[in-house]
Amino acid sequence: MxxxxxxxxxxxxxxxxxxxxxxxxxxxxxxxxxxxxxxxxxxxxxxxxxxxxxxxxxxxxxxxxxxxxxxxxxxxxxxxLAGPDGLHPLQEGFREEHGLQCGFCTPGMLVRAYRFLQENPDPDEDQIRTGMAGNLCRCTGYQNIVKAIRYAAEKQTAGSV
Amino acid sequence: MGILEDQQARIDQLGGIGCGRKRKEDARFIQGKGNYVDDVKLPGMLHADFVRSPYGHARIKSIDTSKALALPGVRAVLTAKDLAPLKLHWMPTLAGDVQAVLADEKVGFQYQEVAFVVADDRYIAADAVDLVKVEYEELPSITDPFHSMDPDAPVIRPDLDGKDTGAHGKRKHYNHIFTWEVGDKAETDRVFETAPVTVKEQIWYPRNHGMPLETCGSVASFDKVNGELKVWVTSQAPHVVRTVVSLLSGLDESKVHVVAPDIGGGFGVKVGVYPGYVCSIVASIVLGKPVKWIEDRVEHLAATAFGRDYHMTGELAADADGRIQAARFYVLADHGAFDSCADPTKWPAGFFNICTGSYDIKAAHVTVDGVYTNKTPGGVSYRCSFRVTEGSYVIERMIDVLAQKMGLDKAEIRLRNFIKPEQFPYQSALGWEYDSGSYEAGLRKVMEVCDYAALRREQEEKRKRGELMGIGLSTFTEIVGAGPTKICDILGVGMFDSCEIRIHPTGSAIARFGTKDQGQSHRTTYAQILATEVGIPSESIMIEEGDTDTAPYGLGTYGSRSTPTAGAAAARAGRKIRAKAQKIAAHLLEVAEDDLEWDIDRFVVKGVPDQAKTMKEIAWAAYNRTPPGLEPGLEAVEYYDPPNMTYPSGAYLCVVDIDRHTGEVKVRRFYALDDCGTRINPMVIDGQIHGGLTEAFAVAMGQELPYDKAGNLLGASLLDYFVPTAVETPRYETDFTVTPSPHHPIGAKGVGESPHVGGVSAFSNAVIDAFAHAGVTHLNMPYKSSTVWKTIHTLNLDQRA
The missing domain is CATH 3.10.20.30 (Beta-grasp domain)
Structure with missing residues (x-):
């Protein structure tokens, strides 16, 4: 075969x-x-x-x-994604902002967002929505996923200063 | 009486009802440690795949499996002939019909299951599917339900030949399933004859699909030595699956172990039992090895149960002031080739008779005819409590139609017709007893926050300039939380639900439920209910569901029933714990039980606040110092049969702008005010509302499963089936009022489905409202740009100045 x-x-x-x-x-x-x-x-x-x-x-x-x-x-x-110091800021963000429900899309969302934030470390809401358009979620309506990614962007930006 | 600082600190520490605690589910999911059915891997496990029909309607002349069986790695190819000796080639459906597990001499819908291939891996199974040779003789298909009962219509179900009575009474044609009638026909007809105003509209709620991101699947493992069967399955109702499997297989129910592990979304699609589950079980029993079956996306959309497909005729009669006097609805329900509707047994059209909505309508009558067509079976409730969305949609559309005909404002007509707070409990004309509601307060709040009057003025000005703007209102009432068992059962099992709680000696606890989470956050919110009831921090209460060996029997999670039933069971089980704890505390403190009062997390001697025993102390004592005559331990079980359903409601406002040259609909604002009674976790509620509204948006704007005349399904992949991405999805604003349910132990009503039920009408009403000035009273969903543009063009609204 x-x-x-x-x-x-x-x-x-x-x-x-x-x-x-x-x-x-x-x-x-x-x-x-x-x-x-x-x-x-x-x-x-x-x-x-x-x-x-x-x-x-x-x-x-x-x-x-x-x-x-x-x-x-x-x-x-x-x-x-998680490092020796604990969760990645995106993982934290998804938990803090209620960015997941059934959890099925979540791994793909996280890994895509990980790359997206390297492409654009300080995105606005519209940029996040466009950057994540290849990942479908049936539970959250994306609103809290956007917030979760902003959470991580802010945390990473603060951490790199 | 104010709450002391110390008390507030203890309340905060509990993390009980009302707090927005973070979810207990998340830690695993964000680290890739979920355990979904396709993640189950057993030694020696085989993989299965279906041969499916390319025709909508055809006779099977022959099936040749020899080439497939000759392929190395193929272990078996099952057909109806192989299942027949076991009497498993047909299975009962939840709706009282039967469905072919594997096509028996003919196929009735495209993608119907014809043969089941089992192989060493999924690639070989897929290769073997192509090698099974099936000869068909194509038959004429019926895809328009309005022709199902034509005198010369093709016979869809020869197996029902001569049966003029079905599970729900008389059948008037060989393609007819049931007629369901409710309400006072004579009185309704009488009002219609004399009413000053009547309106009538033909409204189709298209066939669509709940489409969770995880498709359906099962892993069956039969242990020949012990005669025991274990099945992991994507089920919202694992206990019911266990009962069905036991009945079908003849195995003792105690030897059937059904597990619903993590479920990647359900939305009603995962309530029923599908041929794939049955075939994987049979294959495992026959082959003595574990067999995994996981459907792909096309199979899921094409062969796993659809939602809706109701052709509705709505009629309202009103007085000269727009007060509705009567409602009359007729529905032609397209059920596909088998009646596999997932409703409580006695309800062939679910709770469609909630269709008088939030309005005080004294006379009403409903008739529903279910018919067979050559389409996929189903009719499951897509995030809705058994046809509630269809019922809510038809009344929310019709009240707009009435307003338009009478030249009344669409908010004003609602305010004139609402059931008033003092009318609760309210007896509806179609047989329900609404528990509570504050409809006018909700709508007035939304109108004020959104400045409804200003929106209407803006719309007026835009219309003068030829621009298209629509304002949609939806002031819906749902009915959720089935039982009560006296009216609701599934295959004879009453629709109660359950909670079992054990408090461990050191003061933490485990609680198990008969429901099954698919994203609703049960581990988080059930623990909050219990925390408030038993005074143990929610962080210390483990919640488990889905394993039928350990969880108490329950009917599962769908129809927003978990909080109204299992949530109530949690509260009452908690109260049983507290009652026993009070006895133990009295014994420890050497006072009478009545001398004690409950204070957040402890029992206190009345008037002597430093004489107290905390729940943690009581838990320890329960295992070593119970009073004489009281058995040790601290456990409780509650099987809760609700006295009534609960009636969540909401007031939604949607504003759309439509590009008159492209037909593109843009949602400018969506304001959702929900009343789900007592709010357990505001963060979780908002999440549920965002998700439900997004599904409603998808339904209104694009979801459909169309068929051509030959029975070909046009749109069973994500190339065609609309699932909005983050880009198209609107932003939502949420709000609430709180009108507790008087009969629920904590006053909660359930919320998961409200945003879908109410949202569809809001989006639809907004789009149609944009064309109201052109005399349009109704447009069928979905509002794809192409169809909206056609409307614009036909109405000449796209002329350039």
């Missing part, structure tokens, strides 16, 4: 080598081989963003990336 290929890449700072069929999607490798089930599958068609991960410094929908495309890549998933 599908040839096997060995792929080496770094996920959340840890080096992994996996042998996968060439057609295997990155999201399945992360979830089923590396047991990183924080990354979710919501649509299989790049619309919902629940599977968003950071790949070589860009937000990608891992349901439409082949694992073989991640050869030698640096991948960040939600499991890699």
């Amino acid at each position: 599908s040839e096997q290929q060995t792929v080496g890449f770094t996920v959340n700072g840890e080096r992994h080598t996996v042998s996968v069929p060439t057609r295997e999607l990155l999201v399945h490798t992360l979830r089923e081989r590396l047991h990183l089930t924080g990354t979710h599958i919501g649509c299989d068609s790049s619309h919902c963003g629940a599977c968003t991960v950071d790949l070589n410094g860009r937000s990608v929908k891992s349901c439409t990336v082949l694992t073989v495309q991640a050869q030698n890549a640096e991948v960040l998933t939600v499991e890699g």
Whole structure:
């Protein structure tokens, strides 16, 4: 059916080598081989963003990336957001501002917001909404997600001064 | 009597009812540690996928599974023939009908389940699906319910041949499911004949889908050694699933272990039992291995239960001042190929008869006809309490239509017709007893805050310039919190709900419930109710749901029923704890029980404030120093059968500006005032309202599941099905009044669904109001730019100066 290929890449700072069929999607490798089930599958068609991960410094929908495309890549998933000092400011922000309900979109939201705040560290509300347009949420109506991202932006800006 | 500083500090420390404590659910979810059904992984687990029908209506001539079975890694391909000896090729639906688990000789809707492929991984299963060869003979489809009962209509359900009675009485045609009537027809007709003003409108509430972000799925694991079955399932009602599985499989209910782990949104879609659940269970029993089935997004939108699809004829009769004298509604309900509506058993059209709304209407009559079509079965309530949204929508639309016909302002006509506070408890003409409400106060507050008069003046000026601006009002009343058990059951199980609480010796607690959170924040808010009732900090109270082995039986979470039922059970279980605690405290303090009074987190000897025992002290004593004759321990169970439902209400105002050259609708302002009775956690309430309003926005502006005449579903992926992103979604302002429910132990009414129920009417009324000056009284949803532009163009409102 599908040839096997060995792929080496770094996920959340840890080096992994996996042998996968060439057609295997990155999201399945992360979830089923590396047991990183924080990354979710919501649509299989790049619309919902629940599977968003950071790949070589860009937000990608891992349901439409082949694992073989991640050869030698640096991948960040939600499991890699918190540091040794505790939660990432975005994780704090989502909790403080009630930016989540069922939690299914949350990992993708967080990982996308992580990249977005590096692209634009001090965004206004409209910029946040546009920057997050690739991630769907059915529970929150986004209003508190916007606040959560502002919370993190302010905290990160304050921290870097 | 004022609260002392010390008391306030203790209240704050409890984190009880009324505080906006942060959610207990979040820590796991923000770190990727949720546990959803697709995260369940068992040794040797197999993966399943469906072969689905490409036709809306067809006879199955043959199914050839040989090529699929020859593919390495394929373990089984199940068809109706394999399920028939087990009598599992058909299953009962919640609505009293039956549904094919796997298509039995014919298919009745596109994407219907035809065969179930089980393989070593999901890729092989998908390959094998393509290798199953099914020969079909296409039949003519019915996709317009108005033709379902034509004399020569195709027969959708040959299995019902000759059955002229269904679960809800007489069937008048082979494609007819039920007729449901309520109200006084003769009196209503009489009022209509003599009323000075009558209005009539044809209103369609399109077929749509709740579409939680997590699709449906199950993992079934049959343990052959012990004859026990464990099922992880995306269910809002896991206890009901356990009962259904036991009845279907013949396994003792004690040997069926159903777990609803974290659920990635439900919105009513995850109430029913789907063929995928049944097939994964059968496959696991047959193969002796765990079997996982997870549907993809297209399958979810195409084959998992839809919402709404009500074709409604609304009529109101009024006096010369616009006071409504009677309401008459007829509904043609499109149920698809099987009646898989998720309603309480005796309610084939749910609680649609809330359709007299917030208004004092003395005479009313409703008729609903349910019919089969060649479409997906369903009719689940998309964030709504059993067809309440349809009922609320039709009255909120019709009162606008009446106002327009009479030249009355749309706020004024509401003020003239509201049920007044002194009329509660209010007996509605269609059989409900409304518990409480402050409708006029709510609307007046909204009108004042938003300066309604100024908005109308602005609209007038804009109209002179040819600009399109609409102001939508919705002053809705919901009915939520089913039971009572005497009128509401599911498959014979009464719709109560439950709470079981255990206080540990060191003063922390665990409480379990028969409901199931899907984002509603039960772990946070139930603990707040208990904290206030038992005087233990909410931080020290663990909440668990979803595991049917450990949680007390309950009917689950949908129809905004958790707070009205399980929330009430929590309060009453808490009071049982307190009653026992009082006995223990009296024993410890060597006083009579009556000498004690409750003070936030302790019992105090009346008039002697330093003679007290805190709940923490009492908890310890419950395990070593109970008074003679009192058993040790500190536990309570409450199964709560509500005496009535609760009636949340709200007053919403929506302002839209419409681009007359593109048809684009922009929501300029949305002000939502809700009255859900006692407010448990304001932060959580606001979150629920934002989410419900966004769903309402999606419904009004774009969500639909259209079919072509051949039965093809046009729009079952996120390419077509509208789910708003952060960019399109409006900003909301929230507000509230508090009118407690007199019959609920803490006065709470439930809020999750109000914003959806009330929001749809507000958005819809706003768009239609923008065209009122052109004589438009109704436009069917959804208001996509293309359809709005067509309206503008037809009315010649896009002329450039």
